[in-house]
Amino acid sequence: MSNKKKLRIGIVGYGFMGRAHTNAYRQVSRFFDCEYEPVLKAACGRNEEKVKAFAENWGYESTETDWRRLVERDDIDAIDIAAPNNMHKEIAIAAAEAGKMILCEKPLGMNTAESKEMAAAAKKAGVKTLVWYNYRFIPAVTMAKNLVDAGKLGKIYHYRANFLQDWTISEDVPLGGQALWRLDVDASGSGVTGDLLAHCIDTAMWLNGPITSVSAMTETFVKERTHSETGEKKSVGVDDACAFLARFENGSLAIFESSRYARGHKALYTFEMNGRDASFAWDLHDMHRLSYYDNADGDLRGWRSIHVSEGEHPYMDKWWVPGLNIGYEHSFTHCLYGFLKSLEDGEAGFHPDFSDGVKTDVVCEAVLESAKTKSWQEIE
């Protein structure tokens, strides 16, 4: 084993996100040079058989079936929360109180009240935090941020984003249980707003600053589904679709939309930003490309399809050779890399942290409130 400093990880949850985070822990040190190296100390889940299989497959040294035990362990530096949303708050607060760093899947809480409580606990304990808004760390997205920071766009007029899926169109899709808790409002808190728009909002505020007001609508197309475990019909409490208008502090206008009923789109997260001097657009389905339009190109202006795979591009000097793509999973790897680097730098902060997570939850809540009250909501 290497001489690097260790960041000993205990993870709660072994589903989609449990796998994605774990893969990042295993891969980051292979491709990036950090003082710290994650060590897979323990995996925790309620189903002992499943958590043991997960741990063996991915190389965790041990398992727990009670997250409270995990949080208490002395041989763990950081707790990764990859459990359903309704468990985030309790685990995070306990972890903070135990002095552990926290790497929490998004959205931070079930609602703003929870998020704020979590952030307060972390702040009080002085522990480092991360919220897995992984899309910031896709090279083409990071490149977009760099363009904004370099002032290439000039004054911003428009922002638009959507996140479209189509997997719940069939009325036969059940809800609840391990795989389908996202459809059960008791476990998820909300539907597309917390699951998908939260990503759009996080990226939007990172690129374009604070949102000041929203007007939203939501819809639940299928009103009742069978619970995957009980077999009983249950009323669907989540929003199947949500769209909203927004104004940003910088004077720009925005539209956001998300749905799980957009036939033909699997995970179409897109955003576009139009400035006086330049514009860009991005699309998760072709995540390795950034579309960029520079008005300074004169009569040769056109949307450039930048294949973000060259050594000058963010993160890409660490991977293969120009022209070769990396996958979705490495958004987590890069996110983790940033976190590890922030540990080296002492006081330097990492973002997105819990304070960022709160800001996104505040917007999500205003969106849901706007849809409920059919009125514009101001965001302080």
Place this chain on the structure above:
Amino acid sequence: MSNKKKLRIGIVGYGFMGRAHTNAYRQVSRFFDCEYEPVLKAACGRNEEKVKAFAENWGYESTETDWRRLVERDDIDAIDIAAPNNMHKEIAIAAAEAGKMILCEKPLGMNTAESKEMAAAAKKAGVKTLVWYNYRFIPAVTMAKNLVDAGKLGKIYHYRANFLQDWTISEDVPLGGQALWRLDVDASGSGVTGDLLAHCIDTAMWLNGPITSVSAMTETFVKERTHSETGEKKSVGVDDACAFLARFENGSLAIFESSRYARGHKALYTFEMNGRDASFAWDLHDMHRLSYYDNADGDLRGWRSIHVSEGEHPYMDKWWVPGLNIGYEHSFTHCLYGFLKSLEDGEAGFHPDFSDGVKTDVVCEAVLESAKTKSWQEIE
């Protein structure tokens, strides 16, 4: 000259739309077989020199400088209104009273009150009407309509459309005068809402039925511009950008957006419709293609880029050979073809007519009212 029945045209206006309509009058009989053939009888404009040059170039037999004279002429069957919006009402009512058919550029009126007055006058006079919502007649758009009518999409969940331009970003663009009356609210009635969103709304209701409620926001980014004729500063009264949420009678949700500040987009009119079974999307910049996704394609499903240029496709058997595109201008040719065919069929109606024009103006007005009052507006 051919033995066809004649439709003797008198046109008011010789700008962009005057040219586009006239080109259609000249071309329709070359490519389509109708009983009726347009005859370019007279062109009318206030500037005698310019209207004479226009008439000579395009082959109008005569000119007028007072539209009232044009409307009175016995040798004219139909009045084409291609003048600024603030002249539509007066001309249309006079034309109706003179028993002339009316082919009016969109939007129909400066506001709903005007539109309704125009439609009432035409109805009272029993004259045939057309509103030049030309985009319905682009082959790929007509094909989209055919897919809806054939039930290929199933229940509709989502509609989205935008119309994005970037030509007014510079503060140095003046307003007013012949070329720039679209920026002068006194001549245009509104900005992007009446100019661009009207197209989006017309197509949307044609494809997806009535809109029942809207929540909108508008913005005017440049508050003051120099008038092109007077040289004086004038407050800009039009909306530079407008976005709105909408609900349709069929239960689907929609977002609409338009701007003249969307850097990189010249005339990006797009729409997309997501149904249970299939979806389609279209984009004016590549107007000869329809994107279509059919869920029945199983593991080979993907967005099909249909190059709408084959003999089986709407209108295309009349043009060249498969693979060869036609241009924007023939949306007018096809629109006119439909109108001429409706003359043959006696009682058969043509759409979009003035009643359709009113419906779109009603939505536009609700949109502007919603933006002004920051509230949802119901549409009866």
Place this chain on the structure above:
Amino acid sequence: MSNKKKLRIGIVGYGFMGRAHTNAYRQVSRFFDCEYEPVLKAACGRNEEKVKAFAENWGYESTETDWRRLVERDDIDAIDIAAPNNMHKEIAIAAAEAGKMILCEKPLGMNTAESKEMAAAAKKAGVKTLVWYNYRFIPAVTMAKNLVDAGKLGKIYHYRANFLQDWTISEDVPLGGQALWRLDVDASGSGVTGDLLAHCIDTAMWLNGPITSVSAMTETFVKERTHSETGEKKSVGVDDACAFLARFENGSLAIFESSRYARGHKALYTFEMNGRDASFAWDLHDMHRLSYYDNADGDLRGWRSIHVSEGEHPYMDKWWVPGLNIGYEHSFTHCLYGFLKSLEDGEAGFHPDFSDGVKTDVVCEAVLESAKTKSWQEIE
């Protein structure tokens, strides 16, 4: 009728190309300002009924059924040859001898011997000539030429082009007769080589200079078809597909391919040129776009999709407004515009003329000879 100078046209042929050329004659003066204006004097075809219908539809003043009569007429300045390839030579030579300008559909002759004879006759008679290599005049293609002329690409390494169709895959497609003479080697001289690759070669040499050697292969996939008029089986003499390697005088390498058996492609004429500093690519299916890659764009380099529809772009200030496409047909309009302008300029030459047509025929013949002999052919 206007005071412009007249160019009185007599056309032979009323098929696809007869329509395309005629449309250009009618449209050019509507959109472009020239001293000369075409006048549709006479249309000629062997079938009297059909040629009369054609003339009436398009506005020709008179008809002929014998092209020799047409060529003799005093009231005609220019002969347009839109008849099958096997008639080009005889008509062109007679027209030259009668002192008429000649606008001839491509390829110029059935073979190099014919082409050279035609060019010699025109030269001897001192008449102006045009070969309808219309693709040079698509705005995006003209723009590509301007980039080359401006030295934007630097030293050229690669050229590639193809022209792919799929309309003859079915063995049930007959050959011969008015519509299908392109499949009858007696009327066409060759298959895809003269019909499609001739376009690729003309553009290639215009953009990239002379071709010095070729190695080709051809194939005829369906060996026998039914003649559309006689109903008898006839051996297919044309090449269904042809591909060749080429070297240019400037040291660049090229590949060319054409087929009527490329399922999924209707008229996919594409070319791409790679230089030291920049590259471009174009595709007839989306003919209003030029893809351009400029290595000077640094870490923001990517293929720019230039929507060739703005006022700064070739020809486009004469049409509509930015973002709006024109169609295939106006490649002929622009070609004709160039010819009309060359009449104004006195000694100024127009290209492509018969000498250009000969050059392309020479390469086509070398290609066919290479395929036949399975050897590289040098082109003097």
Place this chain on the structure above:
Amino acid sequence: MSNKKKLRIGIVGYGFMGRAHTNAYRQVSRFFDCEYEPVLKAACGRNEEKVKAFAENWGYESTETDWRRLVERDDIDAIDIAAPNNMHKEIAIAAAEAGKMILCEKPLGMNTAESKEMAAAAKKAGVKTLVWYNYRFIPAVTMAKNLVDAGKLGKIYHYRANFLQDWTISEDVPLGGQALWRLDVDASGSGVTGDLLAHCIDTAMWLNGPITSVSAMTETFVKERTHSETGEKKSVGVDDACAFLARFENGSLAIFESSRYARGHKALYTFEMNGRDASFAWDLHDMHRLSYYDNADGDLRGWRSIHVSEGEHPYMDKWWVPGLNIGYEHSFTHCLYGFLKSLEDGEAGFHPDFSDGVKTDVVCEAVLESAKTKSWQEIE
């Protein structure tokens, strides 16, 4: 450590391919379920410091600086050859003689003679072999193969492929040494032909069967470069660009092209196959998509852009969720997965093995010979 059967790996080489193979060894068992699990036993390289750093980073248990030592070790089951081409033969033969399985980077040998010797040695020793023609294992490419095998394309008319890069345009790029041995003919054997076209040829024969004849041309644009280690000028012996025509045993025609001077393309490996009933096309730059055209789609036919990321698609049920891409690196993971599965199945063969590697080398050699002799070469 798990109870799985072990495949103990010794690798020679720690460059680009050393990393790519090793990553596959580490990842395959995380995502795929096999009886066998790779164990990283030893890494070998001439530079002790570098090989130790490589081993530590990736988790190899030990290192060697002499490949002969590696081959002799009892604790190793399989030798991975990721060293420059000129070392393949000697190592492979020694490994075979030592009874080791061999996983060799492509091309198999420096030329056909070497390849055949290697294949004979492996056959004689009865050891399992693999050649890392990794592109077969990209999900969209595997899907293309499945379409061929299912007979979806019908009779094939055309195949075309290219592999375009632009990294050697500058005359300042040196040659030789660890990173740049691909430009040194003594280490590589050939330029783009063995490096890039070998991939195109392997995929082509896998999809479309044997190639029977070729006509090629090659070029070396920069004739002399500085050696990266000696600092001396050296004549460039590799082909910078190569294009060839080919005929397949099934009667289809093909064109192939590769270059390192195609400005704007980084690793543009594309292929397209046109059949009577359907066609497909693929592009490494957007490797997660397969373009598919099915003529049975009638008037709704168009190229489908299949986002190969769903559970029904090859390999994709093992990764994330629909819509999320995986990267280039997993072509190696999937290739290895196939090899591991073949170990379970006893007699079942794995492809591509050394016999496949020989076939591709035979075509490469014919291509180079054709270019040299300027003649068609038959392939027995």
